[in-house]
Amino acid sequence: MSVPQPIAARHKGFNRAEIVDQNFVEFVQSWQGDVARAPRDDQPVLPGSALDARGFRELLESQLISRHLDLMARVLRVQSKVFYTIGSSGHEGNAMLARLTRHTDPAFLHYRSGGFMAERFRKLPGMDPVMDSALSFAASSEDPASGGRHKVWGSKPLWVLPQTSTIASHLPKALGTAVAIEQARRIGHALPVPDDAIAICSFGDASSNHATAQTAFNAAAWTAYQKLPAPVLFVCEDNGIGISVKTPTGWVASNFRHRPGLDYFYADGLDLAGGYADVQRAVEHCRTTRRPTFLHLRTTRIMGHAGTDFEIEWRSVEELVALEATDPLLRSADIALASGLYDRSGLLDMYDAIRKRCFDAAEEADRRPRLTRLEDVMAPLAPYSPEAVRTEAARVADAPERERVFGGADKLPERQPPRHLAVQIGQALHDLMAKYPESLLFGEDVAQKGGVYTVTKGLHKAFRNARVFNTLLDETMILGLAQGYANMGMLPLPEIQYLAYFHNACDQIRGEAASLQFFSNGQYRNPMLMRVASLGYQRGFGGHFHNDNSIAALRDIPGLVVGCPSRGDDAATMLRTLAALAKVDGRVTAFLEPIALYMTKDLYEAGDGQWQFAYPAPEEAMPLGEGRVYDASADDLVIFTFGNGVPMSLRAARRIGAERGWKVRVVDLRWLVPLNDAFIAKQAASAKRILVVDEGRKSAGVGEGVITAIVEAGLGHLPLHRVVGADTFTPLAGAAFLVLPGDDDIVAAAARLDDMATP
Secondary structure, X not given: XXXXXXXXXXXXXXXXXXXXXXXXXHHHHOOOOOOOOOOOOOOEOOOOOXXXXXXXXXXXXXXXHHHHHHHHHHHHHOOOOOOOOOOOXXXXXXXXXXXXXXXXXXXXXXXXXXXXXXXXXXXOOOOOHHHHHHHXXXXXXXXXXXXXXXXXXXXXXXXXXXXXXXXXXOHHHHHHHHHHHHHHHHHOOOOOOOXXXXXXXXXXXXXXXXXXXXXXXXXXXXXXXXXXXXXXXXXXXXXXXXXXXXXXXXXHHHHHOOOOOOEEEEEEOXXXXXXXXXXXXXXXHHHHHOXXXXXXXXXXXXXXXXXXXXXXXXXXXXXXXXXXXXXXXXXXXXXXXXXXXXXXXXXXXXXXXXXXXXXXXXXXXXXXXXXXXXXXXXOOOOOOOHHHHHHHHHOOOOHHHHHHHHOOHHHOHHHOOOXXXXXXXXXXXXXXXXXXOOEEEEEOXXXXXXXXXXXXXXXXXXXXXXXXXXXXXXXXXXXHHHHHHHHOOOEEEEEEOOHHHHHHHHHHHHHHHHHHHHHOOOOOOOOEEEXXXXXXXXXXXXXXXXXXXXXHHHHOOOOOEEEOOOOHHHHHHXXXXXXXXXXXXXXXXEEEEEHHHOOOOOOOOOOOOOOOEOOOOOOOOOOOOXXXXXXXXXXXXXXXXXXXXXXXXXXXXXXXXXXXXXOXXXXXXXXXXXXXXXXXXXXXXXXXXXXXXXXXXXXXXXXXXXXXXXHHHHHOOOXXXXXXXXXXXXXXXXXXXXXXXXXXXXXXXXXXXXXXXXX
């Protein structure tokens, strides 16, 4: 059935929103087609359609709600009553996807998902998609999705995890969620969704080209190749353009139709009657086969990318008119009238009633409160329950399970002689996995090999493939998997092999994992404990990619907790607290493991064994923010440092004491994010001189934060100097030690402080 071109589309006006609105009205008013006898609710809306009449009426209403929310936003934006105008116009056919899936199928949505959301709201009675959306558009603190922090499509009861400006960054965690749904069965974990749930992930044709999207497609195919279930439904909403860059005709189909491991389906999202069966086939295929499925959904984009996008400035009127003639609402109007379900006046009455409903909701939302206090804005970002975290960190796994994991009571780590860092991290990980049966440890080489540095040695034997496993070499997907497992209530322990490799995937933490509690107003969380082999000074195997001291990228992530131990006993107690932070408060945490200290046993001279420590009692945990102080009474010089800087500073302190007679205190910060400003100020307050030893680069490390804490505490008058790495990448071999601070640099800095000291 052809759709005649609407009258208004031929007008050469500049306000395309008004034209699109008027197109619908004029199309209905001038419609002259044949009218069939109206079908019953359970009959096909048109002969041969898989969509019944009841379904069509509800989908049409969802489409109209989505459209009028867009039109309302364009009008009220200029009145500062609405703060977001990226609309869904042309994509309203995604409502079919919502109808054919369940509200317990986790959904990670494209920002053009107004139709999907309006339809999914039907799954639970008593919910109002119009008012909820209006509150979000108005940035009201009563917005049930984000609490006024962003315009997001999200809903806790409807299992729509909030996304902000999703340009493919959500695909890895959608696949991770699908994998987690299946993994739960293998580890005996009770899911928060039905066992046959699928993960839905929608995105645009332009976004399908993004490296992060390609990561997810590749990992999905890699999973399918191994016959591992991964019930993810990738939905490419193909409107043929990305902001202003056109997608070549046929590109999406050519790129994905024959891709191994992705089962391809096509559906016309512009035609409810014609496209419904194809969407249904894709959904049912994904649910029954548990295979990665790619649904190529035809859409269009009308009214531009956003309210500030004046397409008339860069597209011809003729092109815009042709696009507006493909408006899916015109086809839906045609179906409504031809089927006999509506007459022209009835359809226009519904159109106007929904318009009024959307504008009334927007006006009401504008009267609702907005966020006005900083503490309210930040409240869900970094929740911290100190007592609950301490209690959880001190909780110990059942004794029989610990004995099984370690191979007997006589082999429990607390009964072993002092050991170095790598061994004690491994022991602590055994303890954590015994304590948390829902925990999973994964990454490159972590299983049978036990990691590049054998830190995870023995874990695969103790917990088998279901809980300790290797991944493909893709840090983005490792962190996407971690988010997926966390979404399903598990405790992921992903390993990133080197800090330099983390930068390949930084946005999975910065833009996705760490932002979820903030943008969902604390309703969703994805707790994890990310381990990263880090920092410099590695001998014999190095260069920049294995000696990366770029910590600043982590310190810039809001809400992230970063710990960095320098010795084995601290590593064990820190890991317990990081895991507790994840479990209790849903925090995203990072554990930086200094590679050069993994195997270090001696401190001052070969064979002294002074950098090996006894394994701490299993109920002992390190409070968040607590540092370690060496020689607390010393006050001639206080050295603030962390990681590799701790044993260096202790060695330098001995030399400084011998040369100058100073009593030197060394302060191991241990926690790099957030820095404990009060602890730093307290240690600085009793100092005569201060050194900050930071192996990070001069322009971007940890030292700036330490100095700021000292100055803001009113202690800026103290003689103070910083010993830092150079602003360069780390070279190979001995040259590496030219760019990183060393013992001699600390001793030399103390000499410079001598002239600055107050009497």
